[in-house]
Amino acid sequence: MPRITAVTGALALALVSALALSSCSGAAPSPADADAAQERTLTVYSGRDEELVAPLIEQFEESSGIDVEVRYAGSTELAAQILEEGERTPAQVFLSQDSGSLGALDAAGLLATLPTGITSAVPAEYTSTDGSWVGLTGRARVIAYDSQSYTAEEIPADVWELTKPEWNGKVAVAPSNASFQAFVTAMRVAEGEDRASEWVEAMVANGVQRYAKNGEILEAVNTGAVPLGLINHYYWARSEQDPTTLRAQLKFGEPGSVSALVNVTGAGILAGSSESSAAREFVEFLVSTPAQEYFATETFEYPLVDGVAAPAGVPALDELGGVDIDLAQLSSVQQTVDLLTATGLL
């Protein structure tokens, strides 16, 4: 039976490769074991996409000689995973896509207090109030619209307009995405629970289109499948193609309103690694000029450190006039999820 022999051979081969695989990956070391000898290694949980931050982490490895292991997944997912792992988490630094996930870890007492040298590098409005995490980049909420069907003037700058009948069935959102949830959280914080609930209910009643990810929404607008979508500005700015020639174009929100929310990405050091110099060096690096320039030119996010030029092709950060709220308050994500669940958007 040659068929069986071949398959048996393949199985044996696979077992050998699996052994090789397990010997080179092994179990993740817990920070408690991290003694001086392991000081030159670092374990990072990244809620930011690998495509965007891996080159930056490589730069850090080269300049510092520290070996960085990174686990990539969604920010909320990783925050929940760290909550599940508790003190046994192998994570030393948490790199988050939004301030809410960092706030949740802080609330659970899992983050160490950062040195003031790090937190003072960023304006107070874009970082934590208690020094538990530091803001790294800013990301603006925008409406992507189909420029073949609409002009910029026809697109509302206020998200409340989207509940009107003329936009029935024409607006896409990503209800399970951290940035959409942060946006609803900001609305709850800025305008109150009732107003936020009212907006979500009105959007559901107006036939809002659910998508899984921001990237999918941009793709749908770009192919004309849906006329409007709520996303973050950089999905457009860092598109595979030249953004200025895209069918999808951006409308920024009305300055000072929640429609113009600027959320931040950020980093925190886990409590168990408060003594780790590698963790500290890494976070210091993220707020250094080279890293901030990388964010502005490669991921098209707004750098938060003074003296670094803003990304090309989008309005300057101070022109946006994001809503005036304490970003640390965006940690009440669970209440937002409860609201989205109660209204049936989730």
Added chain:
Amino acid sequence: MTADPARLAPVLLRPRTLELLSTSIVVTLATSAGAFLLGVATAWTLTRVALPWGGVWRVAACLPLAVPSFVAAFGWMGLVPGLSGIGPLVGVLVLSTAPYVTVPTMAAFVRADQAVADAAVSLGRSPGAAFVTATLPQVLPAALAGTLLVALYALSDFGAPALLRVDTLTTGIYAQFAGGFDRSLSAAMALVLAGLAVACVVAEGALRRRSPRHARGRVVDAARRHLGPFATAAVTAALATVTVASVVVPPAALAARLPRADRYVSGVDDLAVATATTLALGVTAAGVTVVAALPIAWLAARRRGRFVAVLEAITSVGHAIPGLVVALALVSLTVAVAPGAYQGPTALIAAYVVLFLPKAVGSARSAVAAVRPDLEDAALSLGDPPPRVFARVTLPLAAPGVLAGGVLVWAAVMKELPATLLLRPIGVDTLATELWRATSVGAYGAAALPALLLILVGLVPALAVARGIRSIGEDSR
């Protein structure tokens, strides 16, 4: 996980859950019915009709195994921008899962006794009526076992519904899971999903018990029917259409996107490592799963009873629980029980075993059942202890079927996404996770490359199944 019933009740009983539940049921029923019809029709055509390039069509019938449903959905969306909704989802799922029905049904058609149908025709029944009353019941157990796999796949699929924007229980659980810190809500919805899976398993079991358990006939040389030139052309055209829709369009549409990728393209080294990892994880998990499935399959085939029925149902349920939920349970479990294994390959392999055990059990059960019990009895009467009888008599005879199950598991593991995302050791990437991270940043052109490679590695198990089928084709000649 702690669950507060007062919080759970309103979530489970709200209109949105009922909406997700009914969508899941509709998608599952429609996909099962479609895959059953397409699978049985294809199997009949390929075993009983003389066709030009018969061998080619038998291979083509297995190739959809190489195309993950989310890759098929992704490809079709490239061709038809804005494609979404239940209709396209069911279409994609039927095309992706039909081989689960076609493959075992072809084997059953070969074993089926054609003489009964011939006798019915000679006594004046129409060929159609003879097929339904005499031939179909003989292949029904195999077709139903395959349809059960299709139903469980449709129930737990995450990628294709998410891409085609159909909100099902599975995507609803994911949305609850990814969004909040309170996992008890997603766990409660997962219980509803598991309940549906149990219903599928029970329904299949009940239908199967009403059918004959062993094919009675010897393998008789069932002459392949020669159709007229018009009918032959029509049948060939139908087979070609299905093949084009399931295995030609998705990779072609993906390849067309490749030139649009100039940012975020993975390096050659990364893709090579991800390909090797995908293959190694797939084969290892398949090996472990087959070993775990053997005792259950033997009990299910030989010692039918309430305990075994429950055991079998439990293993099947693993398949309907989304990979994500299994992974989450394993995160809690390994952190609590074996922190050393956490984020090591063991936990990941364990998740694959839990998820794909039913594929191996289903296939191994039919294979063991097809071994004549009197051979085992003879060996027992000669004084061999039961384990030795199993190893020397049952296993060698059942080996092809058992291995076929292993190949199905292999194909499934390589396509798995959510559990791999959560449990893979740090720094380990598979082709599915590479594809996922490219779509996460909206780099659809860059995503095409890992998607095409995923189809390519999937060809290995698909062709292994096709090889088994080709020998079926030759046997029946």
